[in-house]
Amino acid sequence: MVRVIKPCAATLAAVGLAFAMLATVTPASAAGPAAPTKGHPVRLASVTGSGRIFYAFRPDDEIRFTVDAQVAPYTRGFPGTIVPDGLPTDARGTVRFTHHKAGTNEVGTADAAVDCLVTGDHVATLTAVITTSDVMPVGQRIGLSISQGHGHDKGRLGFSWGVVNLDVDANGKPVQPVVGTCMAPAPFAPVVDGGYTVHPGDLEVR
Template sequence: MNRRSNLIRAVAVGAALLALASGAGSATASDAPHHGREAAALTGTAKLDRPPGDDATITVDARLDAADRDDPGAAHGTVKISHYMERPEFGGTAEARVDCLLTGGKVATVSAVVTKADGGLKGAVGKRLGLTVHDRGRQDRFGYSWAMVGIPNDLPDDMPKCVSAAPFDKTKPGSGDLRVRPMK
């Protein structure tokens, strides 16, 4: 499989994970333990801008409490992904537990360990994935750590926290909004 095919497959998987997030509902602030005011956050749901037959959605609720400002690895929350494609036939969803959040201005990188998955993403359970979002308001930009390997299942077992790709992809206009609350 060539790099372009791997990238397309990776995007498809990411989209599937996103759809999972939107289909399963989004986490709320009351779902995670809080120790006070937030220092930073990445929240929201959006679909990736894909051609017909390629449906990818992501939901993120990642937060870092003010008390943990100096420890991005103390972030908490969830990432949900759903990605389904007609050609090639592919589909799956995944849910992951946030373990790191870094923000700067309107850009955030979050990592999370997959705790549940189905379909084509079953092999991702236990893997750490990374997402990068550039909050642009109307059409956000999005990147993911598995862009060069195909799908999250193919990520290395020793993937470090808060590692992802530049936000090279776009979300579908009007599909939702990913919001970055930068550290102050």
Template sequence: MTLTRTRVAAALGVLVVLATGVAVPAFASDAQHREAAALTGTAMIDRPKGDDITFTFDARLDAKDKADPGKARGTIKFSHSMENPKWGGSAEARVDCLLTGGKVATVSAVVTKADGGLKESVGKRVGLTVHDTGKQDRFGYSWAMVGIPNDLPDDMPKCVSAAPFEKTRPGSGTFHVR
């Protein structure tokens, strides 16, 4: 007889209940036990043609760290290009905080690499908010968070962002909040 992963998990769950008296969900994935929160996915912000903004999230908070969202890990990649005026750049940032509530996540990260119009953002913190609606997600951010325009402060606190005031472009991808 071949044992499937589901049967093994169910058998182990029964053994845990018998040994400890504590029920364990038999079909829960390993990731659910390791992560308390996550924000993942790629999508474009719904802007007029010629103004393209794309974000990619891979932010995670381990279950053992759920009391300290500042222990989140991962990366955020973003690019912004405009045709008129001609401007653009891309950046990558190291996640330093992740908070989730229901289908809403706020994440902050420090920019580690950047080019073009975003190269002055290296070393600065960005904050972003996602509302995972299951269809056309909502999204909040502020370019001011990376000091654009240049007369704004260079830094901001962890896990601070704007309300999700924009939507993702239909068909461009989706974000997932856990």
């Protein structure tokens, strides 16, 4: 014979209270940070700093990037298209690039205007269009990725013309495709001097 034990009222009340508490607490803890909603103010992303990188294919050269970029949502619109007001990743700011060649003492420079920025945690991807340069065509878009350093790690930086973004044309000639907005490789080059600060931000929904 199987003996059935019926829980008392106090036990049932305690179990009910426990489930009620779980129902209250679990969704909030499992959901994580609240997703941005339409019309809700968000923290705008930015990345600033200056650093010298170690580029493995030019180990003795001094290559430095200075970046000052901030998101400016919906400021680069395309009237008459599906994005007349622009995108949440629209951005403004400047990029300066200098490359000092150790063997010849030549120095190449470029200045560019930032047009796109997107962040995730302490990593940023941005693009900028060359405004003045003695080594790059004016009007060319470049892509950069930056990871912020922590402690003794000074972070990393990737640039679109370093080891990626190569194709061949119909004649088999190597060409460098156009860089799209906010498109850049992973940050592959270690920062050896200086560094960058990435302030991550959510995308503004309109």
